[in-house]
Amino acid sequence: MDRLHNTVRPYAWGSVTAIPELLGTEPTGEPQAELWMGAHPGAPSLVDRGTGPVTLTEVIAADPGHELGPETVAAFGPRLPFLLKLLAAGAPLSLQVHPDREQARAGYAEEEALGVPADAPHRTYKDAGHKPELLCALTPFEGLCGFRPPEETAGLLEALGVDELKPYADILRAHPSEHALREVLTAVLSADREAMAGTVAQAAEAAGRLADTPGPWSDACAAYAGIAHHYPGDPGVIAAMLLHHVRLQPGEALHLGAGVPHAYLGGLGVEIMANSDNVLRCGLTPKHVDVPGLLRVVRFEAGDPAVLRPEASPDGEEVYDTPAEEFRLSRHLLAPGSPARGLPAGRAQILLCTAGEIAVTATGRDAAELTLTPGRSVWVPAAESVEAAGSGTLFRATVAPRPH
Known part of the structure; x- marks a missing residue:
């Protein structure tokens, strides 16, 4: 397992204080919007296995079977299919929707055929993937989600x-x-x-x-x-007035499937999503708004917003259940003196501490131990099993188990 060294994205809507307060660092005076954990090409995490820092992308590419597990490679190829973030909204994000798989493939193919440069500001489909996501509140969190x-x-x-x-x-x-x-x-x-x-x-x-x-x-x-x-x-x-206004309490989450209009307004949370950049915007942004493309993707379905609360497993793991295949998010609330929680091998894991102090220990021959404090994270390859103990909150991001 490896400690992750992660990049903060300074988007204009980010909070100046929320991420520094969690990390216990001094604010820079600039917005700190998202802390990325994973192997997204835009800002991959770094690890150091004794020869200097390398990107997690390179580590996975060197041995996908060991790092991701054969089942994940067979389903998604030699790439980590999810991205984990700390998201700190100090101002509203854009009102947006995400395409489903078929829409993403068709939209990407169309823009590729038209020769739209990948970095063009009017480009809508950056890749051929869909982007289901889940936001779990760490503080009271405010957003808009789905049609009223x-x-x-x-x-x-x-x-x-x-x-x-x-x-x-x-x-x-x-x-x-x-x-x-x-x-x-x-x-x-x-x-x-x-x-x-x-x-x-x-x-x-x-x-x-x-x-x-x-x-x-x-x-x-x-x-x-x-x-x-x-x-x-x-x-x-x-357009925002058509949507549910939602307030999440810490521990509650929003699941956002394809075609659901949404916007985050304020608060700090843990976000996990499929590893895609495909976003279609309705407004509240200086970025490109493609109205015809957006209207093809939006699902005009009224209903209650998908507010989730975790479901406790017999082993104490609390799971946020979603239909996403690319990711599974859960948390462990660890108390002083409680037995260590086993986190089994089989699928790659990113472990993120958001409160307290957590010791993560390898259970194989290499009995290495890493201590996590708020905002710190660790990469656990699929071939390795670990245990977590201590006092605090540990989020576990991994790939959803495949049905058999």
């Missing part, structure tokens, strides 16, 4: 009292759910940007008033007003 039932959103738009929003409310009440959501989102994102800016400003002002008035919309409207503060005039503010 249209009749409920109609009530919100009517409560705002903005004349320009009334036609949208009428559509949401008059048509079947899927048709209504499609029509309103299309209208909002396709409208004249200058004309829409005035509507956004009025809606933001009204949301601010509702946020200060006790009632069913105060919490959500506080979020929408905050989004409008960061992105004045952006049509994505109105």
Whole structure:
């Protein structure tokens, strides 16, 4: 096993303090948005096996069977199929969706055939993969996830009292759910940007008033007003009003499948996802927004947001169950003096400490031990089994077991 040396991504929406506070380091004064753990080519983790730092990508390529396990290599090829992150949102992220496998393959092939450069700002599909993801809150965490039932959103738009929003409310009440959501989102994102800016400003002002008035919309409207503060005039503010406003408590998680519109607004969490860069944006971003492409990918399905709580296994491991094949996220809450928890071999693992102090010990002939403190992580090859003991919280990221 190897201690991971990881890269912090300084995206503008990142918190200045959350990741440094977890790591116990001094803030730099710049946003620190994401700490990446894994073998993504954009910022692979480094390990040192005695000959100097090398990327985890190179380590895996040198012996995929040992590092990933034969089952993972057979399913996904000689690459780690997931990426683990600490995500610290100090401002809203873009409102976005991810494609499913078939859409990703088709979109990637189309842009390749058109000769769109891989680094072009208007390129949508960076690879041929889908991107299911899971966000587990470490602090109270706020986000938007999935469409609210249209009749409920109609009530919100009517409560705002903005004349320009009334036609949208009428559509949401008059048509079947899927048709209504499609029509309103299309209208909002396709409208004249200058004309829409005035509507956004009025809606933001009204949301601010509702946020200060006790009632069913105060919490959500506080979020929408905050989004409008960061992105004045952006049509994505109105699009955001179609979505559930979600508050996660520490330990709760959001699972985001293909086509589900979502945005993270604030908080610190552990995020795991399939190792893909494919994102289609609805707004709340200076980046490229491909409205026709987005509308082909969005699933216009209203329902409850997929808030997950971990399910405890007999051995004490708490699992966040999702249908994703590329990853499995779980956590161990370890108490002083409790027996060591065995973490069996078979699939590659990244172990991340988020609280306390955890000792990770190899159980084979090499009885090496590494101590993890908050924000520190370790790579465990598939061929190795380890035990964890101590006092604190340990997240375990691995590949989902294959059905037999």
